[in-house]
Amino acid sequence: MTILFRPELVYTGDRFEGGKQIVVADDGIIQGIEDWSIADSGEVAGATIENLPGRAMLPGMIDVHSHSFQRTIRGSVESRLKAGPNFWSWRDAMYRAANRFSPEELYTIACMAFMEMALAGITTVGEFHYVHRDRDGSPYENPNEIALQVIRAANDVGIRIALLRVAYVRAGFNKPADAGQRRFIEPTSEEFLTNTDALRSALRESGESAWIGVAPHSIRAVPIDYLREITAWARSERLPVHMHVAEQPAENDACMEEYGTTPFALLDREGILEEKFTAIHGIHLSAGEIAALGRSGAIIGACPTTERNLGDGILPADALMRAGVRIAFGSDSLTQIDPLENARELEYNLRLKQLERAVLDNVDGTALPQRLFACSTVNGAASLGANAGTLAPGMPADFFSVDFHDPSIAGSGPEELLASIVFGLAKTAIAEVAVNGRFLVQGGRHQRQEAVIRDYAALMRRQAGVYD
Template structure:
C-alpha cells in the first residue's frame, strides 16, 4: 500500500479467534497484529473491528465462521472496548452485512460506534441474493433495515452500495451516509456497477477502496468509477479528475476518521505522494494536466515518493522500512499456507 501511495488503510477485520472459535490468550491478538503491521509498513490504520455473528438470516455461524463470531453483539462490544488507539491507529467498527448480524443486534454495534465517535462501515447490498434474502426475512431492503436500527448516518459508510432502490439511495444520501466504491473488486466478483452518480447527487460522500487485495491501486479505482459510469450511460464526464482524486484522498481519510488528512494546507497531516510524469504511461502531457494524467493514465507503479505524516516511507520507488517488499509478501503468503 505504501508503494502504491496509500498512507492510511481501513482494515475490515473479522478473523478474531483461533480455528474452531477458541479465543486467543489475548482476545484481540489478531487486531493487535494488524495494528503492528501497519506500524512496520509506515502507514496509519483504522481497525474496523467487525461484528460477524451468523452465516445468514437466522443461521448460526458455520464451523469455519466460528473464527469470526463473538457469539453476540454485546460480547463483540466488550472485546472491542479493550482495543487502544495509538498515534498511527484508530479503532472503528463494522457490521459485516445485514445477513451476518441479527437485526435486533445492529443497534448495539451502532451505539458502540456512536458513543466513541468512531467510524462505522458495513457491506451493503453488494449482491442481489442478499437483498432478496433480506426482503424475505424482514420485508425490507438492507438499507431500510439499517435505517430502522439507527445504523445510517454521517459517521457510517456503506461499502459497495451496488444494488439499491431509488428509496435506498434517498435514505443513504439524506442521512449523510457515505459510500465506499470498490470498482476492481466489484467487477472481479461480477457483482455489478453501483449507482455512484445517483448517490453523489443525493448527498452521499464518495470514497474509494480496494476491498480485496487482488489490486492495490487507488488510481485504478478512481478511473474505474468514471469508466464504469461511461459503460452504463454511454456518456463521459461524470467526475473531474480533481473530484476522483478527492474521493481517493480527503474523503477516503474522512471515512476512516482522519479528518485532518488528504489535503495540502497548514495544520493538516503531511501526507504527500508524488507520481512520475515521465514513465511510458504518463510521458507527454503538460504539467497543467498532471491530475488528469495521474487519474486516467498512471498506475501505482508510477508512485515515486510516499510521505506519511512527514515521514518519508517510500523514496524513489523503494520502501525505506521494508527492504524487500516482494520477498516479504511472498514469505507472508507462504506462512499462511503452512
Template sequence: MQVTTYWLEQAWLDTNVEPGVAVDVEGDRITAVRKEAEVPPPGAKVLRGLTVPGLANAHSHAFHRALRGTVQVGSGTFWTWREVMYAVADRLTPDSYHALARAVYAEMALAGITTVGEFHYVHHAPGGAAYADPNAMGEALIQAASDAGVRITLLDTAYVASGLLDAERGKEPDRHQLRFSDGTTEAWAERVSSLKERPHARIGAAIHSVRAVPARQLGTVADWASSRRAPLHVHLSEQTAENEACRAVHGCTPTQLLADHGVLGSRTTGVHNTHLTDEDIALLGGSSTGTCMCPTTERDLADGIGPAVALQRAGSPLSLGSDSHAVIDILEEARAMELNERLRSHTRGHWTATALLRAATADGHAALGWADAGAIEPGALADLTTIALDSVRTAGPVPRLAAEAVLFAGTAADVRHTVVGGRHVVRDGSHELVPDVPSALTEAVAALRD
C-alpha cells in the first residue's frame, strides 16, 4: 500500500506543541509519527500552521442551518424559536435535505470538522406518512456526509410524543411532530435496525428528550443501543420547563428518570445538561455519562450556562457541538465553554488549551463511537485539521503557545487544511469536493423558503 507523508509545521500531540512532525499514512490510517523533522521529507505534503487531530462536532441538526439570520430577528424564548424551526422541518424532502446537509457538512469541513454527530429526527413525510424507503431522510444525510468528505454518526432519534402525560403514555404528537414519530419505540427500533454502517458512517441512537419518549419506552431505545454497543445521545434538561413537567408527572428530575430506566452509562451522552441538581451531576458523573456542551446555541436560545466544570469533576467527559448552527465553529464552542464559566464564576482558567482541544477532538470522537479517531498517533484514523498561525487573529504568539493562540483567538476562518482518512478535503481554505460552498448553502436554504 502506498505511503503518503504529511509534514506538520507545528503539531499538537496530545499535550504539547511540537515543531516539524512527519506523519506517514497508509490507506486511511496513520502508521508513523516522527518528531524533529526540521524540513519536509522529499515528496511530503506540507501543512503550515498548527495541525491538530480532526475536530468532532458531537451535536448537529443539519436543517437548523436554514434558520440562521431568521431566528435572530426580534425577541422570544426557546419555545417561540421552536415554532420557526417546525416551519422549516415541514418543508424538507429527501432531496432538499440532501442538498442542504451536503452544503452544511461542507461548511463543517471548512471549519476543520472531520466527524459530525447528526441528531436526526425528521424521519417521515409531512403528516407522518412513510416514504417508500422508511429511512430515506437518514440515507440522505449519510450520502451528504460522503459527498462533503466527512465522517458521520447518524444518531437516529426516537421521538414519539409531544410531552409528558404519565409513565405509560405521552401526549400525542402535534401536526409538525407527526413526521418525527414512529408511533412507538418498538417501531422506531424496527426501522432503525435496517440502517447499514459504511466506512464513513456509523449508526447510533438518540432519545430526543424525556418529553418525547414516555418513561416506559425509554428502555427500548437504551436496550437497542446497548445490544449494538452504539452511542446513545439525549437532550437533557435544556429547559427548566422540562424539569418542572418531569417532576410533576414522575416526581423526579429527567436525569433521575433516565437513570431509573437504564439510559445512563459510558456510551451515553447528555446534550446540554444545563439545569441540573447536585444529585443529577453525581448520577451523570458516577455513571461516566458524557456531556455535550453547545455554547453558541445555548446562548443564542437563552437556555443558560450548564455546570460543565462540576460535571467533568464528577466524571462526565466533555464534548462540543454546534447544534442549531447559529455558527459552525468548534474553536468558538471550546472558547465559549471556558468564557461562559468565567462570567458565571468570576474566575479564569477552568480549562487549559489542551483540555479544550481534547473535548474538541478525542472526547468528541469517543462520544460518537469513533474511538479510533481524535489523535495524531500510529493506528489512528488519518484525520487532521490545520489552523493558520499567520492570520490577523493568530499571528504573534511564540510557537509553544500556538494552541492557546488558536483556542482563544482563532476561528473557523483560520482553518487552512482538513484531511479525512488521509485525503485532502479542504486545501488552502478551499473545499475540494464542493467548490462553491456559499452558493450551495444559499441555494439549499432558498429552496426551503415559503
C-alpha cells in the first residue's frame, strides 16, 4: 500500500520546504514529493497517511566506518593505567576485546551498536570487519561466520549494511606476529578473495539491505603484492575499497622505511586511488598528497569523534575541500555514535587551530551547514556505493525526523533550521527513523530497544563476572 508521509518540513537537498508530502510505494521507494495542503488531509483511496506535525524530515545519515565490537570498550579505556598514553597502547586493549567474544556474542554487541546508530538518525553503516577467526586463530567451518552474524544484527535492527571485509596479513614491516591479531589474519590473497566472494554470494538475495566491499586494513598490515591483487579484483567487480591511511605519523614512517615513500604516494603510484576508494582518517598529509587525492576522486572517511579520543590529529578538511576531495563520516571505535558531532568536530577543530570561525564556509562554493550535512549523507552514500543519502523520486525512503519542540532546536525557522540541526541538535530531538518507508524508531525509541539493551547489558555483566 502506498504511504503518504506528511511532515511539516522536508529537506530537499539544499533547503527545507513546507507543504510537501513524500509518496512511498509498497517497495519502499519514493514515487514523488508532492504539494499538499491541510484541506487534503482526509483519507486517500489506496494509501496510508502518516501525519508528522511538528517534524522536519531529512535523509537518513550514513556511517562509513564502524568496528561494532569496539562498542564493548567504551568507557573502560579512558585512563593511562588501562590503555596507556597513545594510540598504540590503546590498540592492545582493543585487541583484548576482539579476542573475548563468540560469534553469537558479537551479534549481541553489533545489535547494540547498530540500534544506537538508528537512534542517532543513521540508516546505513559501513562495517569495517576484521574479526574473521576463532579465538585461537583457527578458521571457522564457515569462514564468514562472524560476518554473517554482524549482517544479521544490522538486518534485525533494520539498518542497511555494507560489510567491508578486511584483509589483514601481518603486524607490520619486519615485525613478529602479534597474538592479539590472531582472529584477523588471512595469510594469502587467494584465501581472502575466496572467502570474500563466498560472502558476496551468500548476500546475493539481500538486495540493497546488505552488500560487500573490500578493505585492506592498512599499508602496515597488507604487503604490496597482496594489496595489488585484492584491489584489482575489487576494481574489476566495481566494489568499494576502504583502507586506513595515515592515521598516525608512525604509519607514514613505517611506509617510508619499507617502500621509500608515504602511504598516499604509494597508493597513488599503484593506481589504487580512484572514485571507489575511501581513505579512512587521512590525517597526516602533504600538500602534494592532497592534490593527488583531489585528482583521483577518492573520498576521505573522517572519524573526528574517534580521532580526538585517540589523539590522532586534525584532518586538514579546508585544504581537502579546496582540492575537491569529498569527506564522509564514520564513528570508528564507537566512543560516540553521533554523525552530527563528527560534523561539528570537523569544523571546530579547524577553528581552534586557526583561531577563526566558519573556516569551511563556502570553501567549495557551498554554505557551511549544507556542506557538513552532505558529508553525513550523500558523500557517505558515494563512499559505500549505497543508493541512499537523499530524499528524491526513485530513492529508498530512508529518513529521520526531528521534533521542532525539542529544546535543542526550538524556535528555529526554516532558514536557520539546518544550521541549528548541524551545530546544536541533541539526539533527544530525533523522533522517527525509517528505512524503506518502515519505521525503526518512533517517539524516540527503537522498536527492539528494550530487548537489545537487556541482552547487551547481560552480556557485559557476564564478561565482568557479575551474575544476576
